[in-house]
Amino acid sequence: MNTEPLQEKPPARIHATAEVSPAAKIGAGSRIWHYVQIREGAELGENCIVGKDVYIDFDVRVGNNVKIQNGAYLYHGLTVEDGVFIGPRAVFTNDVYPRAINPDGTLKGADDWEVGPTRVCYGASIGSGAIVLPNVTIGRFALVAAGAVVTRSVPDHGLVVGVPARLVGYACRCGRRMTPQGNGYFCSVCQWTFHPEELTP
Structure with missing residues (x-):
């Protein structure tokens, strides 16, 4: 029987200038830096780093060990799995049919628009200034280049x-680009071969 005392996880560190809703959940060991806003219902996992000026909208889900760089915007409808990197000024949009007003000219309200869900899967990276449109999934270990505009889903390990x-x-x-080899792709650094046909549907 193990009698060693359980080690307590370090508490989250939240900068005094950050605005974190009391209805948000922040995991142990996460660090929230200057002028971050995290809204109600948002969930941030353990050991995350959230850089300066980041906005995390209501009900957004972020896993463990995620790095979100300065000025990124994560809007409602987004799910971010563990180990994801989000570069500076990356934006995740969510409105499928964006309009300020309804057809009758009245200002749109909370019930007058359609949320397009987005998922970023385990280990993926989103480059600086990338824009991700709604209704897409970015696969495991995929890499979205800086400044890219993602309009459709990206496969596992896909480089777009x-x-x-x-x-x-x-x-x-x-994170390195792989070279074609036979019916797969090879990383000379990791000595690892990836076969796209093995992708999960």
């Missing part, structure tokens, strides 16, 4: 660039 983003290759778990 441009406006709109297009698939140009595959990225290793270490």
Whole structure:
């Protein structure tokens, strides 16, 4: 029987200038920096880093060990799995049919729009200034290049660039671009081969 005392997890550290709703959940060991806003119902996992000026909208879900760099905007409808990197000024949109007003000219309210859900899967990276449109899934260890505009889903390990983003290759778990080899892709650093046909549907 193990009689060693359980180690307590370090508490989250929240900068005095950050605005974190009391109805948000912040995991142990996470660090929230200057002028961050985290709204009600949002959930942030353990050991996350949230940089200066980040906005996390209501009910957004963020996993463990996620890094969110300065000025990123994470809007309602977004789920971020464990180990994801979100670069500076990345934006996750959520309105499928964006309008300020209804057809009759009245200002749209909370019930007058349709949320498009977005998921960023385990280990994926979103480059600086990238824009992700609603109703997409970014696969495990996928890599979205800086400034890309993602309009459709990205496969596991997919490397996408441009406006709109297009698939140009595959990225290793270490983040490096893999080279084609036979019917797969090879990382010379990790000595690892990836076969796109093994992707989960």
